[in-house]
Amino acid sequence: MPRIPALCLLLLALGNARAELAEPVRLDTSTEEPYQVVMDGELSGLSVKVLECIFGRMQQPYRIQVTSFSRARQNVSRRLADGFFSSAPDNQVDGYAQLSAPLLIEKWYWYALDPHMLNRPVWDPRLRIGSVLGSNALTWLESRGISVTQRASRLKQLVELLHHERIDLLLADSSAMNSLVESDAKRRPLLQRFVRYSPMGVYFSRAFLDEHPDFLKAFNRQVENCAPDATPLSDGERNYLQQLVKQHLQRWAYHPDLLTALRSGAQLGNSEERIRELDRQWLRERILEEKPLIKRVQRTQPSRLLVSIARQYRPLFNELFVSDRSGQLLAMSRVTSDYWQADEEHFSVAIALSPGQVHISDIEYDGSTQSFQSKASAPLHDPKSGELLGVISLGINIEVAFGTLLP
DSSP: OOOOSTTOOOOOOOSOTTGGGSOOEEEEEOOBTTTBEEETTEEESHHHHHHHHHHHHHTOOEEEEEOOHHHHHHHHHTTSSSEEEEEOOOTTTTTTEEEOSOSEEEEEEEEESSGGGGGSOTTOTTOOEEEETTOHHHHHHHHTTOOOOEEESSHHHHHHHHHTTSOSEEEEEHHHHHHHHHTTTTSOOOEEEEEEEEEEEEEEEHHHHHHSTTHHHHHHHHHHHHSOSOBOOOHHHHHHHHHHHHHHHHHHTTOHHHHHHHHHOTTTTOOHHHHHHHHHHHHHHTTSSOOHHHHHHHTSHHHHHHHHHHHHTTTSEEEEEEEETTSBEEEESSOOSOSBOTTSHHHHHHTTSOTTOOEEEEEEEETTTTEEEEEEEEEEEOTTTOOEEEEEEEEEEHHHHHOBOOO
């Protein structure tokens, strides 16, 4: 990692000799643990590591300057920088910059010392709310007309204000707060209330993208390869998603079109060799113009049903698909990555569950929808005979599923 002269970090340029011939992409950021952290003159953190991976795979040199978040926005608007990170969607920035696919997802909470403050309406003018100056949380609060009475340059300062009872409530990302609390474990513990999941990406100048029209597509394509590992769900979140999925499955998972197709067992006569051959064919067809196998599955009545359900509940579900008990794809709302599902964790776990149970995976990045999702899967049993028919899988958009919970 390069060293920082004064307050600036320059020339985080990676890549091979061929890449170094290209003009470096100029990015601005601010320090925020654990995403952008300066330690011993070096810049690191979760966001920085993802960017290092993306630009390395693109063989594109880049440099990062550390400044305040508000200054980073200004520099992009004035073309002094090509982009800034890590940012949540911001309507005020959309006019001069375009947001990339999300590099990671934050989890925002209200924090307070008094439990009563967590349940008061946040629009109450008597409530003293604090936020970090220029932060994503402050922009989000102000866009909703929520009055912020105290602004501080660092989260640590806000926590001090909270402990000294100069504010009643603050909004912050849980990972950033945990990093701060771990370094000061002797203080009175803060109470918290979940607010929302927020995707975080890079805002690139529209002028820069106009000059490099293929850049953003190439950048976004690499996010799937570089996104962080799965983010665990809390027990409460997992239980909520299980109940959500169960309610939906009760409504439409046993639709006559799906049951008829599953009961027919038309694909069960395929040998393992034939199944693997179909799986290889599926992978080839994904990049070819001719797609006989994919189109055959798309045109079935069960697939049309899933497309209709996905459209009805959009954007809650990224994808819906059903496979028979051998793992062969039977129906889908959009083209899946492969045909044979039996070698996937969601299938192997679900097929061993009892009727009515649902498996919920941790949060992972989904490249096809450029969003973070949790995959739910459940066994489908014949309502009449109790026989196992197959497995249904649902990609749940995390940001949409949990929405925004404001007291």
